[in-house]
Amino acid sequence: MTSSTSSSRSSADLRVLRKSLDRLYKDYGRESLYSDPLQFPRRYKSRKDREASALISAFFAYGRVGNIISHLEEVHAFLGKSPHAGLLEGREWKGGAYRFQTRRDICWFLLGLGSIYADYGTIENLFGSVDGDNEEKLAGTAREIRKRFRPLTRGLDHLVAMPSGKSPAKRWRLFLRWVVREDDGLDLGLWKVLKPCELIVPLDTHMGKMAEKLKFTKRKSRDLRFALDVTEKLREICPEDPLKYDFALVRPGILDNYFKK
16 A cells, blocks of 8 residues: 555656656747757758767857857857868867867867768767777767877867766767757757667756756766766656756756856
């Protein structure tokens, strides 16, 4: 009797949570893209341009959102009408630095991505060529990109970090969400080598605060295990697409940050 009551209460709680998240998902749709670096890959039509823009935009997605968007405007203007073609041209970046990355770091970063695209065609092809499970494929992808940087400076080590150990690897997870989830007006639905149900939530400060508020985990450390706990809770609500609500869940915190003077 106790077990049945507990189970019913749990199911009822999930139904209430699902309704709340569905409302949030409707409230923060495409009209909120101005506050997110995801706006950049959505400017392009071709799959290669969208993927190249998504990779660049995800890697620079740290710091104040206004600064992120300003920097990405500069990078995309430099690459021209086609980010993919711009990377393949191998032009030397003459723009400014960004936070932990010097001007030279950004130059090596763009040249390195250009060499990856020349060799593999797409990042999806690179990811699919690595042996192992999804986490091993992700680590192998990062390793191959990092090999193109000469030298691997502190700024580049930070920009293209290895998704290993206890790190939640937020920017890698963000990129994967963008390219793997089906196109819903937000995410892009580019890759077939991964399924939406295999994704792990991109854990940032805003998601961390929301997860604690909603009691998605008891962990205090914002590590990979924290991200996995949040993902499992979201999977209970939407098993086939646990990251469906990610954009909406972090939007209140991001918008608060965006409008602060």
